[in-house]
Amino acid sequence: MRSLTTCLLICMITLLSFKTDTTIGYEVGDKAMDFELVNASSTINGIDKTVSFNDYKNAKGFIIIFTCNHCPFSKAYEERIIALQKKYEKKDIHVIAINPNDKERQPSDSYDNMKIRAKEKGFNFAYLYDETQDIAKAYGARKTPHVYLLDSKKQVKYIGAIDDNTEGGNSVKKKYVENAIAEMLAGKSITKPTSKAIGCTIKWKQ
């Protein structure tokens, strides 16, 4: 009887340890949840209006980018994010940028500052405020920038960096997101579904 109890206990502990090892957030292949977040840019429904997937009729995909105002890595990619929207909106694939940072910990990432940045830089994409940080948590975003490419069914096809070099320009050798989009549109499987890059840790509420 005692050895059975010990056995059961060991089994339970083993199972629990597996559970904690599970990655929190989306993995490639998962279906992404919808959201309704307020927009700091003048796109879609306009400033201060909410945006969700339904606002994009017949979208063939989404380039979800967790990003913010202050992080130098986010700033380094701003032009490239604008370029992605410009290039792919014709193909009904849209960039949706989401700022997940807590403004108490990072005042420069407040909603008001998002509006200023969006206007200054002429963001041509929705720049949404994830105030509760629930969306960032659901996705499993860890830093800015952090990209999730979704197909028309909101299935995650790619997670990671936009390309392989923060510097941009001629330093870029591999355009991860663009390559993934090309394969996605061609109905092929994604040869490089994930990538890693240095970024600023998300400022979680304390």
Add this chain to the structure above:
Amino acid sequence: MKTTLLILLVSSISFLAFQIDNQATSAKKKVAPITFSELQERLGNTGDELIVCNFWATWCKPCIEEMPYFEELQKKYADKKVKVLFVSLDRPSTRTSRVQKFVNDKGVESEVVLLDEPNLSQDDWIPLIDKNWEGDIPATLYVNTLENIRVFHTGSYESFDELETKVKSLIK
């Protein structure tokens, strides 16, 4: 005779002043560039020492905020075979203008290196530090190759106690 003595005096003072200045400068830690394979070398051969390898950047606010805890750790555990290594991920072109300036201004005493790796992309080397690391900083790697210890931590430490508790659990 008087002129010779004067020249000798001036020379001695200049020489002495130069020596003092030299000593003052060498007391400031120099930020050396390091390639990824050089870093791997160090992390792969720690001897009987725990290397506390902290990835940071001058532009990373939470990284700066936790640096004093690592400095305190180095001071307190220097004779307990714990070595703090700050690895800056600032742009290599800013090693002098930003990183060295930061180290000088703050008087950082632990060793600081800057990762200057032209041949590997971040996507190549990040998984080699830790396969679960997404690239968010600050991040800290604890390695002791002799004791087979390799532990990775992402996010910042909120207090010295938190950092010390972690280190204590890894050293005998």
